Amino acid sequence: MKKEIIDIPGISKHLKKEGIPLSAVVRAGGFVFVSGQPPVDRRTGKIPLVNIKKQTQMVLDNIKVCLEAAGSSLDKVVKCTVYITNAAYFDEVNDVYRKYFRRNPPARVFCNVGSWPKKFDVEIDCIAIV
Numbered sequence: 001m002k003k004e005i006i007d008i009p010g011i012s013k014h015l016k017k018e019g020i021p022l023s024a025v026v027r028a029g030g031f032v033f034v035s036g037q038p039p040v041d042r043r044t045g046k047i048p049l050v051n052i053k054k055q056t057q058m059v060l061d062n063i064k065v066c067l068e069a070a071g072s073s074l075d076k077v078v079k080c081t082v083y084i085t086n087a088a089y090f091d092e093v094n095d096v097y098r099k100y101f102r103r104n105p106p107a108r109v110f111c112n113v114g115s116w117p118k119k120f121d122v123e124i125d126c127i128a129i130v
Contacts, residue, residue, distance in 0.1 A: 003028045010042030032070040036125040037062045056096040072128040077106040080126045
């Protein structure tokens with residue numbers, strides 16, 4: 001089995017620039033593993049101060065780009081983990097999430113976390129099939 005690191009335009013470059021030791025996407029064994037994606041603007045590498053719905057949209061748009069770069073898609077996601085700084089955002093996150101996973105949504109965990117070193121409220125990772 002071969003492990004392949006997938007370069008994601010607008011994401012991988014910013015990870016390297018920040019010195020963050022992770023790969024945004026890894027493809028191996030018929031699966032695609034997408035690392036936790038914060039609400040990063042792929043053009044600037046910045047995290048804008050926006051509401052939770054916009055943050056969730058940005059995260060899921062980034063995940064979509066990551067999956068497509070690895071030869072997969074949102075329809076092929078089998079598992080997501082949603083990390084959130086405030087459990088009260090549950091309904092707002094779901095309002096956006098269900099637009100991306102309209103039918104046959106993946107298995108999911110919704111975790112409340114303390115904080116991150118940057119100012120944002122949601123991060124999502126996922127596993128998909130190729």
